Amino acid sequence: MTKNRKLSNALRYYKNDGALYVARVAASKCLKLLKPALGRELYQSLMMWLRLGYWPNIRDPRSFNEKVTQRNLFNPHPLTSVVSDKLAVRDYILVEKLLVDREHPITLDYKYYVFHGEVRFLEVVQGRFTTGTYSVIYDRDWRVIEVTRGIPRGDVMERPANFVGMVRIAERIGQDFDFCRVDLYSIDGERIVFGEINVTTSELPFRPRQYDALFGSYW
DSSP states (O other), X not given: OOHHHHHHHHHHHHHHHTXXXXXXXXXXXXXXHHHHHHOHHHHHHHHHHHHHSSOOOSSSOOSHHHXXXXXXXXXOOTTHHHHTOTTTTTTTSOOSSOOOOSSOSSOOEEEEEEETTEEEEEEXXXXXXXXXXXXEEEETXXXXXXXXXXXXXXXXXXXXXXXXXXXXXXXXXXXXXSEEEEEEEEETTTEEEEEEEESSXXXXXXXXXXXXXHHHXXX
16 A cells, blocks of 8 residues: 555544544554564454454354454465465466556456355445545445445446356355455456455444444355
C-alpha cells in the first residue's frame, strides 16, 4: 500500500470515528509491543476486540471473523500453502500488471465468497489502484446488501455480462473448500481473468455487525 493510500485511509477512518480511531491506533501500537508477552491467542483476541468491538470466541467460533482467526491460528487448511503459492497455480494467476477495460479505467476486483462450493456473496472493490478504495457487497443474484466490511461503501455497478460465468468459475475453484475467497476480473464483460484464491482473509468489522454472524453461518 502506498503512503498516499495509507494517509487517505487514515483520514477517512478519522473522519468516521474521530477520537475513537486515534485511541484504537494508539492501543494497537501498545499491543504490538506487548505481543511476545501476551502470546498469539490473547494478542489476537485483544486486537479483534479493538477492531470489531466485541470479544471473540476463537476456540468455539460462530462469526465469520472468529472462524477466520481460528483458521489463521490453529486450523490452517491443508491446501493453504498451495493456493498461496503463485507458482503452484501459475496457469491461472493473472500477470502482475494493471488490467484496464473499456468501461472502467481501473478494472473492478470481484471477490467471491464461496462456502462449501457455493457462492453466497461477492464484494466488488473499486479504486484499488488509486488513493481511495471502496466496495459494494452483493448476494449471488447481484442484489445489493446494505453492509460494509472494513472499507466504505462505493457506487453500485451494473451486473457484468459474464457474471453467470464468473459465478460458475468461482464455485468450481472453491468446490473443495469449506470457505475460500476467489478473486476474478471481468474485462469488458467478455473475458474472465483469475486473480487469486484465499482460504482465509483479514479480520474486518462488518457494519451492521449481524452480518459477521450471517457470513459465519455459511462456513
